[in-house]
Amino acid sequence: MSGRLLRLVCTAAVAAQAVLAAAPATAVPKPDPVTADRPVAELLTDLQRLYREAEKATETYNATEERLKRQRAEVTRLDGELARARLSLHDSRGAAGRLARQQYQNSTDISPYVRLLLARDPQQALDQGHVIGRLARGRAETVGRLTGTERRADELARKARRALDRQLTLAADRGKQRDDVTGRLDDVEELLASLTSEQLTALADFEKQDIDRAQQEVMSAPGAPSTSLEPTRAGDAALRYAVQQIGKPYEWGAEGPGTYDCSGLTSQAWASAGTSIPRTSQEQWAQLPHIPLSELRPGDLVIYHPDATHVALYLGEGMIVHAPRTGERVTVAPIASLPILGAVTPQGQRP
Template sequence: MITLSCRLLRAACIAAVFVTVGPLPATHAGPLPDTPSQASPATRKSPGPADAAPARNPGTGASPTPSPGTRATTATPSPGTRATTATPDPGPRATTTPSPGSGATAAAGSTGPADGAAAPSPLPAGAAPSDGVTARPGPAQSVGALLAQLQGLYRQAEEATEAFNATEVALKAGQDEERRLGSELGKARTALGAEKAAAGRMAREQYEHSVGLSPYARMLLTGDARAALDQRRLAAREGARRAGVLARLTRNVHRADLLAAAARKSLDARQTLTAQRKLHKQQVDLKLKQVEGMLASLSAEQLARLGEREAADTATAQRELLGSGRLATTPRTPTAAGGAALTYATEQIGKPYVWGAEGPGSFDCSGLTSQAWAHAGRSIPRTSQEQWAQLPRVPLDELRPGDLVVYFPTATHVALYVGDGKVIQAPRPGAKVKVSPIAANPLLGAVRPDPDGTPLTEFTAPALPATASTEGGDAGYSSEGAPAAAPADDETSAR
């Protein structure tokens, strides 16, 4: 009985081991996992076509049966096949080693591509993927890229400058409004104090005369009817006066409250604008430093080539504009105000561009145009965006001297038309007021500050200096012509 139980127990153990291990596939080469308990779950997969059945003993046809108590299982090789002996698992993953001359690799627990998927071929040494690879720019391309980058920085600096100018205008208007509200609030409080004093006197009088008969009772009891009527009329007038005092007091209280609220709102707006002005100034400083750093990093040869490339681009744009017929070819005369604005702008040629400046010693682009028309007796908006937005538009083929030419899609640059396809402008930081071709920058359109003006029958244009077209740095570039830093807050607020 004991012997039978031992045999049954042994048979059960052998069956459990066989079920756990399963039939061992015949592989082309390489070690297999050691024991069932250490094998990776990924090794227990269905055999492929080449490994459809385990090796069998040709003599008996029996499958190899693992002997209990052993850790290695040896499969009896079939004729013509190589024997595979299981060896201990060297690590958590077991990968078969391909036999010499065989291209097949059987991976157990591998994380690579699935069966039948081709692995990506490695790139040759020193090679890079083709996507996104561009050729190294040649000399002409590199100059064009440098010019575009530099012009972009100048344009961004000018955009920040015009934003600063707009904030300055709003801040100045807010300060004027704040002063006006303060003055009105002071007057309202003075009137309110007077009305409060009158109301106090009225209350005291009413209290002092509250003892005794009413005016109506006195009129009935008096022996003089005329005197009683006169007294009644006086009482009615006094009542109306008191009612007026109360009404004025109520109105003045309400007005003082409204003015106080408006003054607080104006103060909050001024503080917000002051913060915005500081932010715009920081943006201008940043862009000017970037321009300065870029100019300082370029060689003299690169700077010269930049100037040549820009001059060639401007000449090409001017030829195309003149050839398109968009620009007026017939000379026109300005109005009296337009002629005065042109004369003033001509007198400023050679003065430096300084961001946010309105003269008299320096200008930015919109500072020059707004001051030119102010000296002609007509007030126009301060910034180029507002000049473009508020002044009447005029076609390019109807331009006359004194009109304003606006540039870039966001209207961040403006110049004053001279005639003959030329403008006077304050070009950019580091440059000076000068005469330039009208196509020196991308055109947006033109506006006319005096649309109701009558052109002069005769006009003698002011004489331009001999260096009018070469003043300033936009005819070329140099590291010495780098833009100056933005002025401090106290300097800008003093303007």
Template sequence: MTALVAGTPAVAVTVADRPVPERSTAGLLAELRRLYRQTEAATEAYNATGEELDRQRARVRRLDRRLAAARRSLRDGRTAAGLLARQQYRSRTDLSPYLRLLLASDPRQALDQGHVIRRVSLERAATVARLTGGERRADALAGKARRALDAQLSLAGRRAAQRDGVRKRLRGVEELLASIGDEELGRIAALEREEAAGAQRRLLASGALDGVRPPTEGGAAALGYAVRQLGKPYAWGAAGPDAYDCSGLTSRAWAHAGRAVPRTSQEQWARLPRVPLGRLRPGDLVVYFPEATHVAVYLGDGLVLHAPRPGAEVKVSPLAANPVLGAVRPDPEERPLARARYTPPELPEGALDGPDDGYGGN
């Protein structure tokens, strides 16, 4: 969290009709950052539950199809069993097979008939066995379908609660922003830009980003898609095409390149192979904050493209504009393009000039 800066003017604000003690510009910036991080963490939890809910809905659909097929098979089996029962009743006799053989006018024919009777009996037994097994399968599938539906309803309820949590946190941001005057907001934004510039200078001076590396074909496609989204608004839970949150942009960009990646920044960090900052190539994903609550697409030359936060638009920023956790690579097994084959995407005018802060509100 940002330390207080000596000499920074202090201001008094009011949030939700409650007076808040005077705080410095740095203190207000720290509070805004805390609220934004909490909002982004809640948004990513909402996204993760949504992804899990989609998987659960697909499981319910599969089980429903299997259960319907099992019930059709069971219905057919019961029809066959009923037919066998009627046939058995009509052909019932009190004579034993031995007596029928002795009384037959043609013993050979009687033996043949006995063979047929045995085959019919075996078929009857198999039909009964299939019927019994079908009933067990249908009962088991019905139980699984009920449990799967219960899980789906539970996930839906959890997602609704998370949605309400995100909205509550966004209201907290909006209330704080509304309580701060334009002049003070300008000082907050200037302080944030100054700190980001300092972090970027230190990162570049460390040599961590030395060297130019071309992307893979997929990385170039993902980056090209992301560039075409510049200027579109941030919206929590959005994955395009009209608006994005941070991981909605990165997951959709790589999906456009033909590579499925997890929907959330935490899962992207947890499941994709890590890559040192010194080996970054365009298209890699840079993950931020200890909780992995923000993610961006690496553009090259120490720049990233991302959906920063509510109130802002998809834009290009210095890689160190937020505290870096690390980087991951969606396609580690692919070979990079030859340098001569790669032309960095052309950025529209003002791609770097848009606000990172989002302090203008939603």
């Protein structure tokens, strides 16, 4: 990590500590007989499971929200096309009406063939016949345009209705998924509220021991994360954005600027660097180029859990910047804070 970036991290960390110090103290939970005698390891397993379920539900919600945004844009586009088609249909019907009136007004005219036989100047009559032919072709084109525009308007109307139905379905799905996230977070709060301050302290200590052990294993294994590779210019910009968010609260579904969830932080960090990446951790894992941990550069993304439900930015020297979970803040942590699935890079062509 460069000296400038290290100073930036330290400054942000100090600011975050000041924010935490200013926060009001939480009430000490009352002991729950159900959890009072449970082993710390068992409590930690349950708590981590609940956090994972909440994060998975959050990423599902985020994915639906992105699809809903795209569907709204599609509905708007189709509505615009339909409005233009209806205007064109109105013009075509007006032209067809004028044609019908002309045909009615000229219905008593003698035929061009008889006019040719009776003409004093046959050549002039032939020239008039060419004009009449062009008029006839123009009338045929007017009728053709009317028919084609009617078909186009009908098809666009059907597409617009289907797109709107899809939008309504996605909106309903998003509502159910929002309720799912809320319910799972309620389960987390219920478990935490049942623990004593001593149990909470023991949980934190036990989790730290697990992370320290996992970090040592990851950093000493063959193909360990790089501690020396430099970021690209875009990677450096994305990482600086993420570091500047240290201390801001985690909030599920949030993309900043005041709060973030894990993939909200990574997607906005890279957007600030001029690179658009997918919104959710699962899409980032599915769509961005995979790289081995040994090729990690600062700014690359580390994906966690078998179902790719958490993501962080690699800071360098075996550390990450991420928005951990509900109740916590954007922070710097060891890369092995969670079970690593793999790494991806938005940094384009790599030397």
